[in-house]
Amino acid sequence: MKTYFRVLSYAKPLGWLAPQYLIYALFQTVFSVITLGILTPVLNVLFMVETEPTEIPESIPDFYFGLQYFKDVFNYYFLDIVQEDRFLALQFVCGILIVSIFLSNLFKYLLAVISAIVRANVISNLRNALYDRLINMHIGYYTEERKGNIMSKVMADVQEVENTVVNSLKVVVKEPLMLIGYFVALFFISAKLTGITLIILPVSGFIISYIAISIKKRAIKSQETIGNISNILEETIGGMRIIKAFNAISFSKKRFEKEVDVYAKVNVSMQKRQALSSPTSEFLGVFVVVGVLLIGGSMILGGESELSAGSFITFIAIYSQLLVPAKALSTAFSNVQRGLASAERIFGIIDLEPAIKDKSSAKKLVEFKSELSFKNVSFAYGEEKVLKKININIHKGETIALVGPSGGGKSTMADLVPRFYDPIEGDVQIDGISLKDLTVESIRAKMGIVSQESILFNDSIFNNIAFGKPECTLEEVIHAAQVANAHEFISQMEGGYEAKIGERGTKLSGGQRQRISIARAILKNPDILILDEATSALDSESEKLVQDALTNLMKNRTSIVIAHRLSTIQEADKIYVMQEGEIIEEGKHDDLLKKGGVYKKLIEIQSVS
Template identity: 55%
Template sequence: MKTYLRILSFARPYSEYIPQYLLFTTLSILFGLINFTMLIPLLRVLFDQVDPAVQAEMLTKPDFALNVDYLISLFDYYFAKIIHNFGKVGALVFVCSITLTSVFLTNLFRYISGLTLAKIRAKVISKLRIRIFDQVSRLHLGYFSNERKGDVMSRITNDVQEVENSVVSTLKVIFRDPATIIGFFAVLFFMSFKLTLFTLIIMPISGTIISEITKRLKRKATQSQESLGRIVNILDETLSGMRIVKAFNAREWIGEKFGKEVSHYARVNVSMARKQELASPLSEFMGIFVVTGILLYGGILVLNDNSELEASEFIAYIILFSQILPPAKSISNAVSSIQRGLASGERIFSTIDTMPQIEDKPDAVAIEGFHRHITFEQVSFAYENEHVLKNINLSIDKGKTVAIVGPSGGGKSTIADLIPRFYDPVAGKIYIDGIALTDAKIDSVRKLMGIVTQESILFNDSIYNNIAFGKPNAQEEEVIQAAKIANAHEFIMNTPQQYQTVIGERGTKLSGGQRQRLSIARAVLKNPPILILDEATSALDSESEKLVQEALTNLMKNRTSIVIAHRLSTIQHADEIIVVQNGHIIERGRHDQLVEMGGLYYKLTEMQTVS
């Protein structure tokens, strides 16, 4: 129930929709009741059960009163006048006209209430999907290392869709169907207290059996959604890595892996369907069982003249009671169906409730600019229990270029990730101009930085929008100038639609060098005082590297640059080179100084010279 109410909380403010939904639903129920209560006077007339003396009394208009008896007497008055003036045929026409009008109004109000419910549903789902997307975008990078991307995607797409199908679509269960049942039972109690009390004694049998079935659905629903998340993950990995799948002839292997998960998903769904599909026929059978019991019990009472109901009233009673079965069945189906949506809702809320490990403090300050230096003081960092940085002390002055080199896995990229606060150190502090990053607003820190990584992160959009990413108000002249500085303008002008050319998913329509130059143009447009280059040229061929290196040189002018380099030839002119191994800074100095030392840096340069 807690999850259900939390899902509905996304419809707030309720005042926009709930009052009109309640109004039109109530009107729909009332006119629905009128449809069937019209049967009683009609049956009385047709079966000649209206005594002439009683009919004469009915021709006297009742005195006004605020109660049900007055309304009944008033209807009887007009009905008696029609019988008196027009006979049975006239009475039949009268009742049919009222019934037709009532049915029209019932369906009109049901339609309007359904539209209102559709608006609530659309609002809930839109807000829920936006909320989980916003939450995912706020989470720290470590979250995505531990979670399967496909599972995260499944929560935003499939789980939200499941919530819409099986939770929000059953909102009518909250009011319309229960209110319909209550309304009909009120009329039934008015007609025969004894008979209606009998129905309430035997009906819980049906409810108890169905509730036992629904309890077993939730666990299977959770397993189903988790399996679907794994299917999406396999699809994402396969489509992204199709080149490798084909190159290693791994199509059969990946197909078998996909097939196993799909088969598991099918088995779980069949198991769940056994229980879910049982609820509907069982509820229908139990409903007919109750009606049969009423027919038997009530019929005996009527036949033995022990009932307060006449034969025509008893027939109307049975018809009225039969109208309780559809909403009761609807509630039964909704309750069994809703378990799957609640399982999806819990998966969604588990993501929404995940606290980002990197957040602003309540009293965080904004860093307005970069003026002096970046400082690491006794900084250590660990991924879970594995320490990758240990007691790092480092100072990077404004305007300087500092290169970080060393063997793979030594902690170079981790140092770069700590500066824009993608992660926080487990020990020590990092300062910008004397302000600890943990005391600063995250947006203000990242606003100071431009980042170019080994993998060019581009989007399936136009070249223009990829360069202007993060600066939507950029002028066209600024975008073109940034492309020129990044040595990208020439190849852009040779594309079919030039700056409006769509580059495909992750920029697959471009070469590696072209993609990297767009990444550099994006950083140029941001014009940051601090630049972080994480092996920005290591994946390029020699010709592309030359063009990209020229672009990087243009970008690094008059900026503070932290360069993580694999190819040491690209950082020989750095103001300082930091050599990192096993999480420690083991050497530091200029290129010529480190070569003279004959240490690890010298060995690395020798290895690359030989190769």
Template identity: 50%
Template sequence: MKTYFRLLSFAKPIEKFAIPYVIATLFAIVFNTFLFTLLGPLMQALFLDKATINVTPSEKSSALNLFGQFNDYVATIIAHDKIYALQVICGVIIITVFLSNLFRYFSQRFMEDLRVHTLLNMRKTVFDNVMNLHVGYFNNERKGDIISKVASDVQVVQFTVTNTLQVVFKEPLQLIFFVAVLIGISFKLTIFSLLVIPVSGFIISKIVKRLKQQATQSHESFAKMIGFLDESLSGIKIIKAFNASERVKNKFGEENKFYSFLNRKMARRQQLASPVSQTLGVLVVVFILLYGGTMILNGKGDLSADQFVVYLATFSQVMQPIKALTDSFSGIHSGISAGERVLELIDTKPELTNKPNAENLNMFNKSLVFESVAFNYGDKQVLKHINLDIEKGQTVALVGPSGGGKSTLMDLIPRFHDPKSGTIKIDGRDYRDLTVESIRSQMGTVNQESFLFNDSIFNNIAFGKPEASEEEVIAAAKIANAHEFILNTEDGYQTFVGDRGNRLSGGQRQRVCIARAVLANPPIMLLDEATSALDTESEKLVQDALNKLMQNRTSIVIAHRLSTIQHADKIVVIDKGAVIETGTHQQLMSQNGLYKRLIDMQTFND
């Protein structure tokens, strides 16, 4: 129940929807119950003689018994004119049905508003929390699992939670009204008849006992399929190139079979609950029919024929709210299971948060300094005792063998992670004393993987500065050597680049990314092997764009081709997580160390 109430908190402000829902539902139930009591007067008007109908003052219903008062009124009319009485009853039936359905419509409408409102809040909370999580979280979690929680699990939760809320209020209330009518007709018969409810509840609880465990497995299996689908679409060229289509299809098919098998088992259990309760209900109705009918035919007991018809009709409807409650009880397990997965994601706290009273960094004036910085991925130490000064306006290149820690060091600069020990300072201020957003606002990034959003070229360039004018975007594109190829595309700057920018070549994507960084105009540029995946011609265009980008800026560059960073103000050689050499190109070449060996190896390979 704790999980359920937490999920229900996403419906706030719930009173905005709950109060009108309660009022509309109450009226719908009253008119729906009244409809079945009209069967008694209808039977009197059609089948009983006037002589048999005589309402004496002592038999009249109390002022609080509205149903009884109406029956007394109809009985009085029938005693004088049965046709007029029939017309009155038919008119009341039409009005009652209309009002019952009108209020039921409003009731469902208010509940649907609550359902949509809950889904809106829940999905927004989940997505917002995902966007707030640190970068390292996404290296450890399957993307498909996150997508499944945001898309599928949230949908299951909102439907189950609001549906249960609807059933828990409406159906017991409707049941109470029906039972009140039944007790008013025959107390003894009602007490015996309602024994079906606890018996039915016990049997159904046994049937749905394992539903939650199966629901959890089902949600996890669906998440695996979503993740596998995402991987397959992203790697479709590799799959085709290695003739692995059949193998991939078989792998997906196996998971799909397992998911379908689980859902089939769950559906069978859920579907068994309703027939069981309905069968028990019918057995009781048959017993009532046999018992009450025998009494009427023998002229014994206190039930009249018209009362018995009302009793049977009303009791047949008692099973509807019981059936709805059992269906809801069997379905809630799936919702709670999905809810626990969603809450697990919501409860995941970002490792990086702004400390209270963190200050904003408004501009970069002097230097960026690493003081004895160390960093671990789990138990593995990736960086150790990094000391590094980067002065404003300098171009600093990070070089070294793969796996040495260059990219990790680069990730610390925009504060994707905090160091395990040591401090990073910008203009003499500790990173931890500043807001993450203000630090990143001073930096622009061009990565090795040139990621573009499935949007227009214009919007991709303006991503870091959404309010940019067309002239500013074009100017940035020209600096990035992208303007000419953009004009040659189908719709110019309004051309859509496709998923991850796959409608553009590698060099074109990279130049659009550079234009994006140019437009943002940050004082610090972070370039992570921005030309490593390009052909020679594209590399020249991109390198020229990068040279323009780095002018009058502080630049930190991870270089794949060492020939591109020979003019850097400072070259930092990193190996096995430590800085082993620092200096200009000439200084490092004269030291005859690792840098010179790397240069010689690359010269030889070229």
């Protein structure tokens, strides 16, 4: 129930909706009971099956709160009409029935409208909270968690919560009121007979709750399997070229079909129990009604009850209607278990605390003045150390290059600068202030990143360049594109800067995508620039255009360049050679060549190749 009420807490702002919903539900209950309760006077008076004569009140009774008052008011008008004209009395009853049914359905409609508003609020707030948590999670979370599983939680799990937990809200509020209303009417007709029937109800409740618990266990497994299917599908679409190139179609199909089979088996098992819930509750309800008929009938036949035939038939009619809210509650209780399983997976993300977050005392980085420093910095992924006691100072305006074999820690070192990760030992500082003492947003506002893989979005060229700066003008975007050597090809495209570039920029070549990324960095005008293998995946012609754009971008900026193609970093102010997480050589290009160490060997290898 804790998870259930937590889901409902996302219905805010409720405001006037909650009290209005309760009022509408109460009125629907009242008019539903009136519709059935009016059977007694109809049967007793119109068909003359009274056990005792009904006295006509001499005047309208004084008001008091109780069912008897409304019964006396009804008798005052109804019995008087009966004595004059029975057909007129029938018309009177039919009129009350029509009004009662109309009002009952009117309030039912109003309940549905409020339910729709509450449902929309819950799902919108839940999805927004989930997305907010995901977008604020540290980068390391996405290397540990499968993308398909995350997408399954955002889409499938939230949809399951809407279909079960949120849709059960109207059942949870309205149906108990209906049950209370019906039981009040039953107690009013015969407290003794109602008390006997209550003894049987807990048995059916126990059976239904047992079925519901088994459904929840299978629902958790079902949602986990959906996440696995989503993950395989995402990997298949993203790696289609490799799958076809390595003739792995059969392998991929078997892998996918295996997960689908697991989901099918779990789902069938869950559906069996879920399908059992409704007929079980219905059978138990009918069983109880038959029991009431036998017990009540024997009491009347044995002279142990003062119930008239009309009252007894009304009792049976109202008791039979208990099946509707009781069945709705049991069905909702069974269905909601699937939603609660999904909700727990969702809250598993929402409750995570980002590893990278601002201190309460964190200050804003207003200006980068002098230097960026690594002080005895070490870092590890799990147990494996990838950086060991790094000490370097990068002065403002300098360009430094990180080179060396793959796996040496170059990209990890660059990731510490915008605080994608925090070091496990030592400290990264700007102007002598630890990055941990500065707000993450203000740190990243001073930085621009161009990586090997151009991350573009399925939007216009303008919006991709202006990403993160929605207030910029077309003239500013065009200027950034010109500096990045991108304006010419953009102008030749149909639609120009408003042209859509497809998912991840698939409508552009590799060099064009990279120049769009560079234009985006130029528009941001960062103090510190990080270039991570920005030209390694390009052909010679594209590399020249991109390299020229990078040269324009790096002017008068502090730049950290990671490169495998050493010809692109020979003009750097200082080159650091990294191997197995350590800096083994440092200096200018010419100085490192003279040393004849690892750097010279790397140059020679590339020269030969």
